[in-house]
Amino acid sequence: MSENAVRGFFERIGRGVTARMWQLGYGARFLFYLVVHSGTALRRFRLTMREVYYAGVLSLVIILVSGLFVGMVLGLQGYETLQRFGASESLGVLVALSLVRELGPVVAGLLFASRAGSAITAEIGLMKATEQISAMEMMAVDPIARVVAPRFWGGVLSMPLLAALFSAMGIFGGYIVGVELIGIDRGAFWSQMQAAVDVREDILNGVIKSVVFGLAVSWIAVFEGYDATPTAEGVSRATTRTVVTSSLAILALDFVLTALMFTGGNAR
Amino acid sequence: MSDSVVEIENVSFGYQAGRRVLHEIDMRVPRGKLVGIMGQSGCGKTTLLRIIGAALRPTEGSARVLDVLTNELDGDALYALRCKMGMLFQFGALFTDMSVFDNVAFQMREHTDLPEDQIHDLVMMKLQAVGLRGAARRMPSELSGGMARRVALARASALDPQLMLYDEPFTGLDPISFGVIARLIRDMNDSLGATSIIVTHDVQEALDIVDYCYFVADGRMVAEGEPHAVRDSGQPFVEQFVHGKADGPVPFHYQAPAYGADLELESA
Amino acid sequence: MNRSTIDLWVGLFVAAGFGALLFLALKVGNLASFTTNESYQVQAKFANIGGLKIRAPVKSAGVVVGRVAGIHFDTETYEAIVTMNVDGRYKFPRDTSAKVLTSGLLGEQYVGLEAGGDGMMLKNGDRLRLTQSAVVLENLIGQFLYNKAAEGSEGKDKK
Numbered sequence: 001m002s003e004n005a006v007r008g009f010f011e012r013i014g015r016g017v018t019a020r021m022w023q024l025g026y027g028a029r030f031l032f033y034l035v036v037h038s039g040t041a042l043r044r045f046r047l048t049m050r051e052v053y054y055a056g057v058l059s060l061v062i063i064l065v066s067g068l069f070v071g072m073v074l075g076l077q078g079y080e081t082l083q084r085f086g087a088s089e090s091l092g093v094l095v096a097l098s099l100v101r102e103l104g105p106v107v108a109g110l111l112f113a114s115r116a117g118s119a120i121t122a123e124i125g126l127m128k129a130t131e132q133i134s135a136m137e138m139m140a141v142d143p144i145a146r147v148v149a150p151r152f153w154g155g156v157l158s159m160p161l162l163a164a165l166f167s168a169m170g171i172f173g174g175y176i177v178g179v180e181l182i183g184i185d186r187g188a189f190w191s192q193m194q195a196a197v198d199v200r201e202d203i204l205n206g207v208i209k210s211v212v213f214g215l216a217v218s219w220i221a222v223f224e225g226y227d228a229t230p231t232a233e234g235v236s237r238a239t240t241r242t243v244v245t246s247s248l249a250i251l252a253l254d255f256v257l258t259a260l261m262f263t264g265g266n267a268r
Numbered sequence: 269m270s271d272s273v274v275e276i277e278n279v280s281f282g283y284q285a286g287r288r289v290l291h292e293i294d295m296r297v298p299r300g301k302l303v304g305i306m307g308q309s310g311c312g313k314t315t316l317l318r319i320i321g322a323a324l325r326p327t328e329g330s331a332r333v334l335d336v337l338t339n340e341l342d343g344d345a346l347y348a349l350r351c352k353m354g355m356l357f358q359f360g361a362l363f364t365d366m367s368v369f370d371n372v373a374f375q376m377r378e379h380t381d382l383p384e385d386q387i388h389d390l391v392m393m394k395l396q397a398v399g400l401r402g403a404a405r406r407m408p409s410e411l412s413g414g415m416a417r418r419v420a421l422a423r424a425s426a427l428d429p430q431l432m433l434y435d436e437p438f439t440g441l442d443p444i445s446f447g448v449i450a451r452l453i454r455d456m457n458d459s460l461g462a463t464s465i466i467v468t469h470d471v472q473e474a475l476d477i478v479d480y481c482y483f484v485a486d487g488r489m490v491a492e493g494e495p496h497a498v499r500d501s502g503q504p505f506v507e508q509f510v511h512g513k514a515d516g517p518v519p520f521h522y523q524a525p526a527y528g529a530d531l532e533l534e535s536a
Numbered sequence: 537m538n539r540s541t542i543d544l545w546v547g548l549f550v551a552a553g554f555g556a557l558l559f560l561a562l563k564v565g566n567l568a569s570f571t572t573n574e575s576y577q578v579q580a581k582f583a584n585i586g587g588l589k590i591r592a593p594v595k596s597a598g599v600v601v602g603r604v605a606g607i608h609f610d611t612e613t614y615e616a617i618v619t620m621n622v623d624g625r626y627k628f629p630r631d632t633s634a635k636v637l638t639s640g641l642l643g644e645q646y647v648g649l650e651a652g653g654d655g656m657m658l659k660n661g662d663r664l665r666l667t668q669s670a671v672v673l674e675n676l677i678g679q680f681l682y683n684k685a686a687e688g689s690e691g692k693d694k695k
Contacts, residue, residue: 046539049542049543049546050542052546052549052550053542053545053546053549056546056549056553057545057546057548057549060549060552096564100560100564127363127364130359130361130364131357131358131359131361132361132362132363132364134323134357134361135355135357135361135363135420136363137323137350138321138323138350138353138354138355139350139374139375139378139424140346140347140348140350140351140375140378140379141374141375141378141379146378158549160553160557161549161550161552161553161554161556161557162553164553164554164556164557164560165552165553165556167556167560168556168559168560169556171560171564190563193564194563194564197564199561201591203557203560203561203564207557
């Protein structure tokens with residue numbers, strides 16, 4: 001390869017990294033401004049509630065159905081493996097811990113990013129493209145306080161609830177498959193689960209995860225929407241970026257949080 | 269209180285350093301007058317309007333709007349200034365998630381403490397002035413282009429601003445809506461006692477309603493005058509623009525290499 | 537979608553979400569362990585704790601009475617020091633013994649307490665004198681082989 005091509009290659013990488021860093025800083029400043037100006041979103045709670053409806057309630061169907069199916073698959077796969085070790089009665093433990101610690105927050109977060117996150121980005125991006133944001137500014141109303149903040153907080157409030165519903169549905173699905181279909185003893189299913197799942201360690205940590213994911217996805221969604229190029233193509237690209245970046249963020253944060261929370265035993 | 273509502277002195281502007289979009293513009297808009305800014309697409313007239321609307325700061329020179337220098341405005345002063353201005357965007361920029369009524373009521377609800385029944389009456393009066401009182405309960409997506417623009421006009425003038433800005437208000441309208449909007453702009457200016465600035469390239473119709481007009485070409489102010497003077501102006505650019513001639517100071521051909529070279533002819 | 541319908545749905549959604557959380561906490565989780573009861577700490581030294589981990593249960597007569605709070609190494613006696621939080625409701629005599637046991641054949645390890653007969657009860661910070669280490673599989677096999685070899689040679693001697 002010619003020297004110029006090699007140099008060009010590295011320059012492009014460098015520029016890409018710099019651009020990402022710049023965007024991260026810009027995004028952080030945006031988040032800070034957003035939080036500081038959230039007074040309207042909290043005082044006029046109606047606005048935020050409306051966004052909880054659009055982000056949370058309208059995501060219920062996909063969350064509940066997916067949760068049910070994930071739980072059912074866990075039940076099937078779990079039983080298949082556990083019964084080889086004569087531990088099929090621990091199915092409840094397997095299903096519950098998998099969901100509450102990991103699958104609930106993570107899968108619900110990914111689904112939320114795809115459904116609600118992309119919708120939020122598209123909405124804000126389109127408002128920008130059709131000059132509604134500029135119009136609001138010209139009418140002396142801060143669009144970030146009025147349009148962006150309620151959507152952000154709506155997402156943050158919805159996410160933990162959706163994750164809890166996902167986990168609950170999943171456990172129910174595991175119960176249906178394990179107890180009703182396969183025939184594991186019902187008492188053993190629940191009692192072993194209750195013995196193994198700790199409220200503080202597992203459930204609370206799962207809730208914390210879902211809150212963190214909610215913050216991350218909502219931040220990315222509103223930022224990409226607000227920062228989108230105000231054309232049809234720009235909005236479409238922003239929507240894609242929201243889903244991709246949110247998904248990566250959820251998985252990366254999941255690793256960090258899991259490492260922090262679940263280093264059990266002597267690994268101190 | 270000076271006699272000029274808008275004073276633009278030696279203003280230059282560039283979005284990026286080194287590339288100027290506007291060069292040394294001088295403009296004065298007396299109180300109560302309806303002024304037109306005309307020129308080709310991309311000549312910088314919308315940018316100029318944005319500077320007047322304090323959405324952009326001049327890179328050089330000063331812009332004084334309603335006795336306030338826009339360069340020095342901070343957040344609160346900026347919003348105070350914007351409450352005295354109204355702006356009509358090119359395609360209306362109505363808030364698509366609210367009804368027509370809510371759109372017009374928006375500024376009243378955000379900036380005043382008026383009770384709902386008073387707001388109701390005011391909104392109805394504004395809609396009556398633009399002839400759309402019957403469409404109060406409709407959503408913006410149900411309106412035609414002309415109707416949407418009329419609603420946007422009602423919304424922009426909701427708080428009886430002292431300065432009205434119009435960004436290409438006639439674009440894409442059928443002849444009847446065209447006439448309606450033109451009449452509304454003129455009537456609103458006179459009845460509100462406001463000052464209005466229209467940015468447009470619909471020369472003939474604009475010359476019928478404005479008191480004075482400015483011509484911008486390539487970011488420079490090239491001509492100005494009262495409508496009758498402009499119509500009979502000898503200046504080549506004004507001639508070409510006003511009478512819609514295909515060729516003149518603004519060439520027909522975009523810059524290109526020799527024709528023969530492009531057709532790959534042997535040197536003739 | 538008018539306001540009251542949105543309000544209704546949001547209310548239902550939030551209620552359902554909290555219901556799910558409650559379900560998880562009560563039916564799925566071990567809410568009993570989430571007690572705010574006072575607990576007191578006792579220590580025990582073991583020659584070998586095997587696979588005992590922090591947060592492992594401390595049981596007596598099969599009932600969970602506490603949790604392992606910390607595991608440290610004593611550099612003077614080269615033994616493991618296990619610190620346990622015992623539920624304040626349960627008082628144990630000072631001569632209680634602690635053993636590292638395994639739940640089931642291959643299950644996780646826990647500390648089993650067997651109450652002694654002393655009149656005086658353990659206080660916060662006390663140390664259990666009698667301890668029995670975990671069973672290490674290699675030692676067990678080694679011992680078994682040794683016993684088998686000893687039996688064999690004994691039999692030979694007797695002949």
